[in-house]
Amino acid sequence: MLRLSRREWAWCFYDVGNSAFYTTIVAGFFPVFFKEYWSQGVAPSLSTSYLSFASSIAALVVALLSPALGMVASRTLGKSWLIGITGIGILSCFMLAFLGPNQAGSALLVFAVGSASAALALTIYDSMMTQITTKDRYNQLSLAGYAFGYLGGGILLALNCAMTLNPELFYLSDKAQAVKVSFISVGVWWLIFLFPLIKWVPQQKVTQLPLNTVFSGFSALYHTASKIVTTKHMSLFLLAYWCYIDGVGTVMRMAVDYGMSLGFSSNHLIVALLIVQFLSFPCALGFIYAAEKIGAKNGLYIGIAIYCVITIGAYFMTSVSHFYLLACGVALAQGGLQALSRSYFAHMIPKEQSGEYFGFYNTVGKVATIFGPLAVGVVALVSGSNRLAILSILILFLLGAILLGRSAYHR
Numbered sequence: 001m002l003r004l005s006r007r008e009w010a011w012c013f014y015d016v017g018n019s020a021f022y023t024t025i026v027a028g029f030f031p032v033f034f035k036e037y038w039s040q041g042v043a044p045s046l047s048t049s050y051l052s053f054a055s056s057i058a059a060l061v062v063a064l065l066s067p068a069l070g071m072v073a074s075r076t077l078g079k080s081w082l083i084g085i086t087g088i089g090i091l092s093c094f095m096l097a098f099l100g101p102n103q104a105g106s107a108l109l110v111f112a113v114g115s116a117s118a119a120l121a122l123t124i125y126d127s128m129m130t131q132i133t134t135k136d137r138y139n140q141l142s143l144a145g146y147a148f149g150y151l152g153g154g155i156l157l158a159l160n161c162a163m164t165l166n167p168e169l170f171y172l173s174d175k176a177q178a179v180k181v182s183f184i185s186v187g188v189w190w191l192i193f194l195f196p197l198i199k200w201v202p203q204q205k206v207t208q209l210p211l212n213t214v215f216s217g218f219s220a221l222y223h224t225a226s227k228i229v230t231t232k233h234m235s236l237f238l239l240a241y242w243c244y245i246d247g248v249g250t251v252m253r254m255a256v257d258y259g260m261s262l263g264f265s266s267n268h269l270i271v272a273l274l275i276v277q278f279l280s281f282p283c284a285l286g287f288i289y290a291a292e293k294i295g296a297k298n299g300l301y302i303g304i305a306i307y308c309v310i311t312i313g314a315y316f317m318t319s320v321s322h323f324y325l326l327a328c329g330v331a332l333a334q335g336g337l338q339a340l341s342r343s344y345f346a347h348m349i350p351k352e353q354s355g356e357y358f359g360f361y362n363t364v365g366k367v368a369t370i371f372g373p374l375a376v377g378v379v380a381l382v383s384g385s386n387r388l389a390i391l392s393i394l395i396l397f398l399l400g401a402i403l404l405g406r407s408a409y410h411r
Contacts, residue, residue: 007132008141010200014125015145016152017193020186021089021118022252023153024160025096028273030111031257032266033179039104047104048257048386052377054108058115059373062366066123070359071224078355079203082124086194089117093187097180119366126342127358130351132201139291142343146335147284154277156189161270224356234348236407241341242364244304244400247393248337249365250372251310251330254390258314259323261386268320272327279328284335291336296344297404303337304401308394315391372396 004012031051039047069081092114099107133141160182163170167178229235259269291299310329317323342361349357372393379389 004141004144005133006200007202008137008144010196011125011128011132011141012145012148013152013193013196015149017190018086018118018121018125019149019153020156020189021093021114023157023273023277024182024186025093025111026115027252027255028157028270029160029164029179029182030096030107032260032269033176034104034107034111035257035260036266037101037176037179038099038107040102048254048261048380049377050104050108051257052254052373052380054112055115055373056371056377058112058119059366061112061116062119062123063363065120066363066366067224067356067359069120070123070127070362071356078124078128079197079201082121082128083194083198085117085121085124086190089114089121090187090190092117093183093190096183119362123359123362124355126362127354128201129342130346130349130354135347135351138343138346139296139340140288142346143284143288143291143336143339146339147281150277150280150284150335152189152193154274154281156185157270157277158274160185161274164270165267224353224360228357228360231348233407234345236403237345237348238361238364240400240403240407241345241361242367242400243396243403244300244307244337245341245365246372247307247311247396247400248334250376250393250396251307252334254373254376255330258386258390262317264320264323268323272323275324275327276331276334279331280335283332284339287336287340291340291343296340296347299336299340300344300404301401303333303340304397304404306333307337308397308401311391311394311397315387 034051035047039050072081092110095110096107096114099110129138129141129145160178163172163178163182164175167174170178170181172178172181228238255269255272259272260266287299290302306329310326310333313322313326313329317326345357345361346354375392376389379392380386383389
């Protein structure tokens, strides 16, 4: 039975708020609204490229800032940094609601800022796991965080879907206004689930003056990077993670856009997202027990294999029922693969330096997500085929599995 302390619950609750940004905005309404409202009249392949490039730029910003942020946060007031960066993400949710039609450039800018803020906040959030629980509970807590994040994000997404499908029941004029209210609801939801962390998770001690920490943090990055590079099992795992998490992130960001390019209605695509959210909750909890039986590394192999099947299936997809079936596959693997990657890495690193190590961990993930959406966008432009673009993701999962196999670390 899952038993968490109050501090651990507070940590999980933050994922409930943060996940709403990724479900309702990143994976759900923003791609649809961008095509139908902010970039009306633009060719589907071109709007796909715009969205891909904006995602890549946001990932690049995160990749550049994460190591230094992790270093600084681990030596100063990490929780305060988390709150401040989350505030920027919440503000971006509100700003999206006030953009008018055909404001594609402004929408992409605000979206990129919000995406970067959400990801940078997770750099600090991930590193906090090692401070609030014991090493033997990393797998359990990491999976619990993802599980409740999916559940919470799914609940809000379901409410927002109801608003967009029946805006008159919520005293809204039309679907566009309902989507804008949904953006606001994400900001409010995120703020609500930030409060338990503010109240129950203690602030760590300041070991250096903030100004000194900023300069020493940047200068110490090379030292931490050197330790990672010279530790074979860690460097090989991060290379593997680079590849397969790129595939996971690209699937998440581009699935709705891909479905729309095949002619599926936005309502069908949102239903698929709801399937992913609510089915991911029990599947992620199931991975807790699977990891205890077969180990985290074998759990990672299973997740990668499922995503390979999903990617091949997406290439041959012809109907909405196929899309729903693939959504079930994503739900089965997504939470376990992400959560076990986080806890697997946490076992490798020194607890007192978790901030800087997770800074690099998240940098690897975000550098990877620069290339995934970018590759999809380039292949779509060159070939004119979104099917070939989505199939290109398969290479990332295969490389990830090969590199993971070469890592000698077992947990």
